[in-house]
Amino acid sequence: MRSAPRTILCIVGLLLTTMLFPYPARADNPIVQTIYTADPAPLVHNGRVYVYTGHDEDGSTYFTMRDWRVYSSSDMANWTDHGSPMSLSTFAWADANAWAGHVVPRNGKFYWYVPVRNRATGGMAIGVAVGDSPTGPFRDALGRPLVENGEIDPHAFIDDNGQAYLYWGNPRLWYVRLNADMISFSGGPTQIPLTAAGFGARSGNASRPTLYEEGPWVFKRGNLYYNVFAAECCSEFIAYSTAPSATGPWTYRGTIMPRQGASFTNHAGIVDFAGGSYFFYHNGALPGGSGYTRSVAVEKFAYNADGTIPTIGMTSAGPPQVIPLNPFVRQEAETMAWASGVETEVSGEGGMNVGFIENGDHIKVKGVSFGSGVSSFTARVASGTSGGRIEVRLGGTTGPLVGTCTVPGTGGWQTWTTVTCPALGASGTRDLYLRFAGGSGYLFNLDWWQFTPGGGNGGGNLLTNGTMEDGTTGWTGSGGTVSSATTVAHGGSRSLLNSGRTAAWQGPHQNVTAQLTNGKSYTTSVWVRSQSGTPGAKATLTLTANGTTNYVQLTPAQTVNANGWTQLTGTATVSWTGTLTSASFYVETAAGTDGLYVDDASFQ
Numbered sequence: 001m002r003s004a005p006r007t008i009l010c011i012v013g014l015l016l017t018t019m020l021f022p023y024p025a026r027a028d029n030p031i032v033q034t035i036y037t038a039d040p041a042p043l044v045h046n047g048r049v050y051v052y053t054g055h056d057e058d059g060s061t062y063f064t065m066r067d068w069r070v071y072s073s074s075d076m077a078n079w080t081d082h083g084s085p086m087s088l089s090t091f092a093w094a095d096a097n098a099w100a101g102h103v104v105p106r107n108g109k110f111y112w113y114v115p116v117r118n119r120a121t122g123g124m125a126i127g128v129a130v131g132d133s134p135t136g137p138f139r140d141a142l143g144r145p146l147v148e149n150g151e152i153d154p155h156a157f158i159d160d161n162g163q164a165y166l167y168w169g170n171p172r173l174w175y176v177r178l179n180a181d182m183i184s185f186s187g188g189p190t191q192i193p194l195t196a197a198g199f200g201a202r203s204g205n206a207s208r209p210t211l212y213e214e215g216p217w218v219f220k221r222g223n224l225y226y227n228v229f230a231a232e233c234c235s236e237f238i239a240y241s242t243a244p245s246a247t248g249p250w251t252y253r254g255t256i257m258p259r260q261g262a263s264f265t266n267h268a269g270i271v272d273f274a275g276g277s278y279f280f281y282h283n284g285a286l287p288g289g290s291g292y293t294r295s296v297a298v299e300k301f302a303y304n305a306d307g308t309i310p311t312i313g314m315t316s317a318g319p320p321q322v323i324p325l326n327p328f329v330r331q332e333a334e335t336m337a338w339a340s341g342v343e344t345e346v347s348g349e350g351g352m353n354v355g356f357i358e359n360g361d362h363i364k365v366k367g368v369s370f371g372s373g374v375s376s377f378t379a380r381v382a383s384g385t386s387g388g389r390i391e392v393r394l395g396g397t398t399g400p401l402v403g404t405c406t407v408p409g410t411g412g413w414q415t416w417t418t419v420t421c422p423a424l425g426a427s428g429t430r431d432l433y434l435r436f437a438g439g440s441g442y443l444f445n446l447d448w449w450q451f452t453p454g455g456g457n458g459g460g461n462l463l464t465n466g467t468m469e470d471g472t473t474g475w476t477g478s479g480g481t482v483s484s485a486t487t488v489a490h491g492g493s494r495s496l497l498n499s500g501r502t503a504a505w506q507g508p509h510q511n512v513t514a515q516l517t518n519g520k521s522y523t524t525s526v527w528v529r530s531q532s533g534t535p536g537a538k539a540t541l542t543l544t545a546n547g548t549t550n551y552v553q554l555t556p557a558q559t560v561n562a563n564g565w566t567q568l569t570g571t572a573t574v575s576w577t578g579t580l581t582s583a584s585f586y587v588e589t590a591a592g593t594d595g596l597y598v599d600d601a602s603f604q
Helices: none
Strands: 036-045 048-056 065-073 079-081 094-096 102-106 109-118 124-131 138-140 155-158 164-168 174-178 185-191 212-221 224-231 237-243 251-257 269-273 276-283 295-301 338-340 343-346 352-355 362-369 374-383 388-394 401-407 412-422 429-437 445-453 481-485 495-499 508-511 520-530 536-545 548-553 566-574 580-589 596-603
Touching (some): 036 102, 036 269, 036 276, 102 155, 109 155, 251 276, 374 401, 520 536, 536 566, 548 566
Antiparallel strands (some): 036 048, 048 065, 065 079, 109 124, 155 164, 164 174, 224 237, 338 362, 343 352, 352 445, 374 412, 374 445, 508 580, 520 566, 520 596, 536 548
């Protein structure tokens, strides 16, 4: 952990601050980079996937775990950090080992079953906590163990008829029938027979004759019951069995995830969400990762036609995004696909905030739907020093810069203010990168952010069809041919091509006469690429008033080529004398007649 020269808001009993490892943002698996996480337990509730995890302490050489964490997502790409709603201190009778647990909802409450060490006996026991929401906080429901036989890894399952079960065990496998209150059970623990037919045969280990090791995950699909488990330590792979009832008899079906990754353990959970099936697991993929410093990841999969589960491999890409993220509503800063260098902490305004920000740190938000464009970016910030800057970029930490917000010193790390800055050139669906810049040391905290729309017909953009997604609508050519290009695009799926130009001044243009205000300053952003050659492109405004035509160069000329896109941007004041009769925005070249691709244009 970084040592922070400042006061951090504290909540008794919770470990509030999490570390974010510097790591290249080339992929989105593991899904949490802020800390080491393990033993994922996914839950689908009200249109979101919640993942409950353990927390491996930094530098661990054993399963050193003191609290549990919660993350959630509505799109399977960006995950919101809800912090730690439960720790060992939740259970006054426990003194160690906040290991693999599971949450199940019932009767409007959420029950979290966890294995912890009983201080009185020194053995592992199963406790149960209850919360009123999926993110807690959670409180001990009993003040004592629910069940204790020295074994671990509880998993709860509620059958279609309402009967609930709790499964757990390493090295054996047990279940009890939970009562409707979910904090008591009928009868005693029942041991499930571990046979080769039911759980596969293990060779060379007389004390463990089957493949079953730990971590049962039981669910029902159709008329078939599945038991997914960690198999044959060490290292473990993930296997599964099926049965006609929740209590068996079980039939071994084979491997789901083979041995792989930099952790000698694995732990799985499966849920269905938004029409897809998802397999959660852990590995040691983050820097410093190992069997004691693990990280939660997820893959999308499809069941075979006969209901069997295919072999699933670990990837660094993770699943595809389900829906794009809406930037025009408040988005929590701790909602991210990837990040580097920052940490999270509890915010004085509620929830969490991103903090411990230093020069060059960043967060990535995947698949942001900017629509036809934006006009400004707003962020909630605090700084106990002199602040810094938020660079709003697309596609990468060195990608196109669409805005820069200056963050002032606010007099405290939890003394919050709101800053707003112009943002131009963001349209379509793009990955958003917030890169942080400034001096040395910690710069500022970030609580949330939001964009203001400004494209098409509904915002500040005076250009029609600035994203070019509506073909050539709104655009004409002053020479050559203007067409819609579907094979080359800066954002979205289309750009505008002006080919066959016969003079440098010719280019795609729009009439903006009715939209202009005399004496007003306008900011321009347009992305340009040539068909061939390296012309110097620029955006220009032609104004005709009282029979006189004047030209306003809106952007400096920049060299563009056929290998990539170049942003032309600038701010200019537009003025005229008399009555304005014609005004046209267009892209031209300083010389030459190279064909031009134009995309994501804004003039506002």
